[in-house]
Each structure stands twice: as C-alpha cells, then as structure tokens.
Amino acid sequence: AQTVTQSQPEMSVQEAETVTLSCTYDTSESNYYLFWYKQPPSRQMILVIRQEAYKQQNATENRFSVNFQKAAKSFSLKISDSQLGDTAMYFCAFTNAGGTSYGKLTFGQGTILTVHP
C-alpha cells in the first residue's frame, strides 16, 4: 500500500518570503502522479500543482514549484513571495497511474501554513 508522509505539522513564514513544505511517499510503482492541494479556512480543496512521475522536469505554477526527487521518493512544495492568502492547510497526495488505480488518492496528514504580515 502507498503511504504519504508530511513531517511538518505546522509552518510559518513572513509575507514575501519563501517557504518549503516537505512530503515523502512510499510506493513500489514506477509510474504515478503527485499533487499538492490547498485547503483554506473555507474548507474548499484547491489543486495547487501536480507532477507526473515520468517527467523529470519539476512542475511550476506561478509562485509555486516542486522539487521532485524520484529516487528519494520526495516531493516538496516551494512557495515564493508568500502572500497572506497562502495561509491554509496543505496536503500532499499520491495516485498510481495504472489502470486499476482509478485515480484513487492517498493523502498525507497535512501541514498548516501561516503567513504573517
């Protein structure tokens, strides 16, 4: 079974600074997908970024980027120029790419990020 571990229960950062959230995962599969979801106080789950395991290039979305280390099974999220609106719970998630996975997601425990003015 796949597992996803987020070892940082809480993080804080000053506005405009950079912060990195950690995620490790365990799988025996070679092809899979990784995601970071954001959950603000509104409780809505919002996709931040996704990474296909077969792609060596790290995904980026504006101020958000990942450091994907396949051999180390590590998938960290870097938020640059942090904004107050980035305050949220962040979840790392994993799904196999195989046909029988049906896109089922396995989530980490989450990291609460607080951005201070």
Add this chain to the structure above:
Amino acid sequence: NAGVTQTPKFRVLKTGQSMTLLCAQDMNHEYMYWYRQDPGMGLRLIHYSVGEGTTAKGEVPDGYNVSRLKKQNFLLGLESAAPSQTSVYFCASSYWGLAGGTDTQYFGPGTRLTVL
C-alpha cells in the same frame, strides 16, 4: 458550471439515525469519490465509482453505503450513524481519458456531519 456540489453543508444526527449525502457534478466526469477528513489526518477514501451503476470500496468503507444511479450523482448513505462517523465529508470527481492516465480530482465544498 457549478463543478462539484454537495448537499447538505451541515448536519447533526443522533446515534442510530440514518441519512444520505448527495454529491452532484456537471463536468461529465466518469469517476467519483467520497472521502472523510478527521482532525489531524488527511482525507481517507470511503467509496468510489468508476462509472454509472458501479461502486467499489475504498480505505474506510465500514458503516457506509453508496449508489451511482446517474452519472452525475453519487450518494453516500449512513444506515445507523455512530459518533465515530463525526467528520467532514468530501466528494470529488475526475475524468479518466480513453488513453488512460489520471486527471485532477475536483472537490466539493464538504459536509460537516456531527453524530451525537
């Protein structure tokens, strides 16, 4: 498009009562999922469906039943609610292309359920 909607947003039940949570999506997605979120834990998959008329068990299916009679709707039922089922419930949907692979899951706003 409304995306993924959930009904109701909040509900309080007494132990032993039953209820049904409704999830609806207007994106023509094949796959739908029900998750629960408990404090200090990530979301855990309860049941999922890969198409109209199909359902399958996820990680924590006990105490729940589901039905997918229409492609756009996915219902989660609690036949006899227990305090351990107090949680926030999320529905999600995704499209699985003919070429395989996986697409992003889109989530509903969640339902906060309290069982007394």
